Amino acid sequence: MRADGFSRMSIRASQIALGVAVLGVWQAGVSLKILDPFFFSRPSDIAARVATWVATGSIWRHLAVTLEESLLGLIIGSAIGIALGFALARSPFAARVLDPYITMLNAVPRVVLAPLFLLWFGLGIWSKVALAVTLVFFVMFFNTYQGVRDADRVIVDNVRMLGATERQLMRHVLFPSALSWIFSSLHTSLGFAMVGAVVGEYLGAARGLGYVIAQAEGTFDTTGVFAGMTVLSAVVAVVGAGVTRLERYLLRWKA
Amino acid sequence: MTAIAFDHVGCDFVTPDGSSYRAVHDVSFAAAPGAFVAIVGPSGCGKSTLLNAAAGLRVPSAGAVTIDGTPLAGLNRRATYMFQQDALLPWKNVRDNVGLGLVLAGVTRPEAGRRADEWLARVGLSTFASHYPSQLSGGMRKRVAMAQNWVIDRPIVLMDEPFSALDVHTRQRMETELLSLWDEGPARRTVLFVTHDLEEAIALADEVVVLSAGPASRVVARYPVPLERPRDLMELRTTPAFIELYKSTWSVLREEVLKSQRGDASRAR
Numbered sequence A: 001m002r003a004d005g006f007s008r009m010s011i012r013a014s015q016i017a018l019g020v021a022v023l024g025v026w027q028a029g030v031s032l033k034i035l036d037p038f039f040f041s042r043p044s045d046i047a048a049r050v051a052t053w054v055a056t057g058s059i060w061r062h063l064a065v066t067l068e069e070s071l072l073g074l075i076i077g078s079a080i081g082i083a084l085g086f087a088l089a090r091s092p093f094a095a096r097v098l099d100p101y102i103t104m105l106n107a108v109p110r111v112v113l114a115p116l117f118l119l120w121f122g123l124g125i126w127s128k129v130a131l132a133v134t135l136v137f138f139v140m141f142f143n144t145y146q147g148v149r150d151a152d153r154v155i156v157d158n159v160r161m162l163g164a165t166e167r168q169l170m171r172h173v174l175f176p177s178a179l180s181w182i183f184s185s186l187h188t189s190l191g192f193a194m195v196g197a198v199v200g201e202y203l204g205a206a207r208g209l210g211y212v213i214a215q216a217e218g219t220f221d222t223t224g225v226f227a228g229m230t231v232l233s234a235v236v237a238v239v240g241a242g243v244t245r246l247e248r249y250l251l252r253w254k255a
Numbered sequence B: 001m002t003a004i005a006f007d008h009v010g011c012d013f014v015t016p017d018g019s020s021y022r023a024v025h026d027v028s029f030a031a032a033p034g035a036f037v038a039i040v041g042p043s044g045c046g047k048s049t050l051l052n053a054a055a056g057l058r059v060p061s062a063g064a065v066t067i068d069g070t071p072l073a074g075l076n077r078r079a080t081y082m083f084q085q086d087a088l089l090p091w092k093n094v095r096d097n098v099g100l101g102l103v104l105a106g107v108t109r110p111e112a113g114r115r116a117d118e119w120l121a122r123v124g125l126s127t128f129a130s131h132y133p134s135q136l137s138g139g140m141r142k143r144v145a146m147a148q149n150w151v152i153d154r155p156i157v158l159m160d161e162p163f164s165a166l167d168v169h170t171r172q173r174m175e176t177e178l179l180s181l182w183d184e185g186p187a188r189r190t191v192l193f194v195t196h197d198l199e200e201a202i203a204l205a206d207e208v209v210v211l212s213a214g215p216a217s218r219v220v221a222r223y224p225v226p227l228e229r230p231r232d233l234m235e236l237r238t239t240p241a242f243i244e245l246y247k248s249t250w251s252v253l254r255e256e257v258l259k260s261q262r263g264d265a266s267r268a269r
Helices: A008-031 A043-056 A058-090 A092-107 A110-121 A125-149 A153-161 A166-203 A209-218 A222-250 B047-055 B094-104 B109-122 B138-151 B168-183 B198-204 B240-268
Strands: B004-014 B020-031 B036-040 B062-067 B079-082 B156-160 B190-194 B207-211 B219-224
Touching: A008 A043, A043 A058, A043 A222, A058 A092, A058 A125, A058 A166, A058 A209, A058 A222, A092 A125, A110 A125, A110 A166, A125 A166, A153 A166, A153 B079, A166 A209, A166 A222, A166 B094, A209 A222, B004 B047, B020 B047, B020 B062, B020 B207, B020 B219, B036 B047, B036 B198, B047 B079, B047 B156, B047 B190, B079 B138, B094 B109, B094 B138, B109 B138, B138 B168, B168 B198, B198 B207, B198 B240, B207 B240, B219 B240
Parallel strands: B036 B190, B036 B207, B079 B156, B156 B190
Antiparallel strands: B004 B020, B004 B062, B207 B219
16 A cells, blocks of 8 residues: 555665664663663563573463463454344344443453453463453454444345345345454454463463563563563564455455 | 335334424325336435335335235335445445345356346446446446346336436436336336436436425326437437426426425525
């Protein structure tokens, strides 16, 4: 896309320059003793730590667990959210009845649920998956609900006149119409799924990126904390790019 | 024998303040099978409401719509409806849009695609089969909509100001294409064509039904259009017979347009 007049190259170059500048100021700040390395570590140490983790392979099993939890949370949360979003958008009565409960549940801070989930689902992956689900569900639910309700009245009437049954209307109009809303929320949901998994691990687990970060924190190892964050962000960025590609393909009809 | 008949049809709307507003009152007229009937009237007179009642999208508050002698219940499955606004599915390409009605009726996708291609050839859009609606001009989108409606073989065609958003020249081309679609084939379909443009109504129709200004519009006059077919729309509008018809119909419609303007002015005060 070049509608805004900026070339891809100049944007990419500026992005890299910005990143280098921030890291450079950080590194210089520590070298010049403005920043205390005990609290802030330094970019070169963090990079070295990440490199060690990758070289020894110790990070992979933690990463695999976190990804597994996030993915399961994303899939289960999306499935429930999309299904319920559809159901309530097509049933205004049920939507009115459930509205205050949904608002109340959504207002609950998820962190306070973590100990409950640990009790209910144990220290394994399922307590983290559950936490991710509670985050992903609401984003997906609200967007699907809005997307279905937002479907163009004229297109709905047109397709009904062309002979669609309720089920065909869903498939040919309501679902595609909701899809652009669902996709725009998929990036947010993906981030939320990772947050759910990592927070769950942070509060009680034997492996996973959240566990790695918690361990580092327990020994005042700020380099370890930052290194864990770096791996986490890198993974989110890579998966997010994949989602963008999928989105571009599925929403290719947009002008 | 009538294809579609309005029998003392009335339509009420509930206004935002809770009171009831009668848009259409006691409308009765019928269209014979294969007839092209145009409905004209000042804006806001309930033309579209009447068409929605014929489609089954709106249930009349009074009276009934009968299709081939049977009172209409639910959606009108013997009619297609071409809307004023864009009603194509933006996420389906042109071929899939045209073939949609067939797919919904259980025709396999390859077969629906093949028949859609035939219709695309007829409306001159063969090379655009894989394009999405957002990549087409307004006139092309109207042609796709026309093919989408005509590919499913239904005896009644409802059209709600389908060409009102187009420029004059594109519009005349679309009108010509519409007439040739209507004219070909073994049996003509019954067309109910809503427009606010009297010229368009006379040029296309066998009969022009004039509605009064709203609220509570009713039929004030019905004019048969005895112009010969096939009609050359490029020349027709300057022929004496056309001008004569236009003058007499306009004398009635003008009164209603003036009334509706006075009504708007008094409401504005």
